[in-house]
Amino acid sequence: MRIGIVCPYSWDVPGGVQFHIRDLAEHLIGLGHHVSVLAPADDETPLPPYVVSAGRAVPVPYNGSVARLNFGVLSAARVRRWLHDGGFDVVHIHEPSSPSLGLLACWAAQGPIVATFHTSNPRSRAMIAAYPILQPALEKIRARIAVSEYARRTLVEHLGGDAVVIPNGVDVDFFARAEPRPEWQGGTIGFMGRIDEPRKGLPVLMRALPAILRARPDTRLLVAGRGDTEEAVATLPEHMRGRVEFLGMVSDQDKARLLRSVDLYVAPNTGGESFGIILVEAMSAGAPVLASDLDAFAQVLAQGTAGELFANEDADALATAALRLLADPERRAALSERGRAHVRRFDWSSVGADILAVYETVADGAARVATDERTRLRGFFGPTRR
């Protein structure tokens, strides 16, 4: 099968969507399919052989923050050329409603189009204003995928219609096979994520830490992620600061080893999560998981059966649950066991098969993806082609 994938965000900036697309592309290539990924990238950035650059993304203020977007005549022309040269059986667009490459591709293509909606942003005012423009482009999508039941609900609410739920994939065995590191073992709690991003929830964990350390003084907190470490421990009493170790940005290997080593993985995120891939990675490594009860997290943890949940933003509840788990090795072993069985469905072998099933459902018997001439002035006056 010839598959074209459109990545909306810069290939050179690390992010969840980019990693997902990279892993998906490599999984599909491994199965013998022809895959081409169109992504924004600086022309100098070295790219894997399957990635085609759509030009540099321009930083623009959008939706309350600075987003790096692709638009304009040049990008549109590159999208058309890529579609034309690719001869794809199916085109898979990620985040088609963000005003970037996804929307451009949606506008320019016709035929079997599949789209994945990753985020579950509340509908912005810009989106409402652009709705009449967006709708004709979005209604070309033949199959919609949402990454979680939660993301599907927001999608249905905002755009109507329906979507199938296919979770993000994880290479389960990569995490399961990682070697634990002895210096990260023994009464350790793990946290991963940007330190200075409050939605990742480190402040909640910091508020819970004094109670945990009073009951179990030997506990250590291992924090992996970028950010200001001084500021992060500022709320902690002086003598407890030594119990927090900052590891900075870690490689994929070290991430897996860290998750294999810790006694408990805590995800205190306070919002903005539509899936929670890190929980799947932690369970793959066999780490018992304690997470805030966000919709998306509750779903990944099978409503609290594959990992424990605590009331969001409640530091006391977090401390109580963490202490209970740290004192109960049997419960931790049971969670670890259940987690490992539970994550099998998030493995690429299962997720990839589901995504291929979607491709086959829309592509079987259909014509190939072509450029949509009606959106160009020249084609507008000519006869419609299918």
Place this chain on the structure above:
Amino acid sequence: MTTTIIWIAVALVAVGLYLSWTAGRLDRLHARIDAARAALDAQLLRRASVAQELATAGVLDPAASIVLYESAHAARQAEPEQREVAESELSQALRAVFADAEAVAEVGAAPGGTAAIGELTQAVRRVPMARRFHNDAVRAARAVREHRVVRWLRLAGHAPFPLAFEMDDEPPAPLTAEGAPAP
């Protein structure tokens, strides 16, 4: 005088362009429904065929075989008006026969059973997928067709008003990703 005529001409051209564009958009939406319906038909037929094959292969007990054969046969032969009911009954029969993991394991143990279970798993998972895509296409087309301009000027031509395909497509629990036993 001349400027008024020019403005009227410009307005007429603009309206004409909008109508032509909307008609083209509807045309494309109808094409999408046709493709989605063909895909759904293919998946339903495939599911019924796999079920019928399993029923006649002698891997199930006689009672289960008869139940499955009856409903698969009815689903394949159903008239368009009874199709939704017949396909829902096939879903119910499949759920009854493969209610627990042991039943699946038993079929899997028979010669050629693993392949048959694999095919059935694919079929029962793809039917809900294809149906969702079909009904999504129907909804998109209806949203445009319910526009006043589209109704008054009959931009949809003679295309029949699109109907969603409503059925019970819940797969048997042991064949879903959630219920599948760990490998």
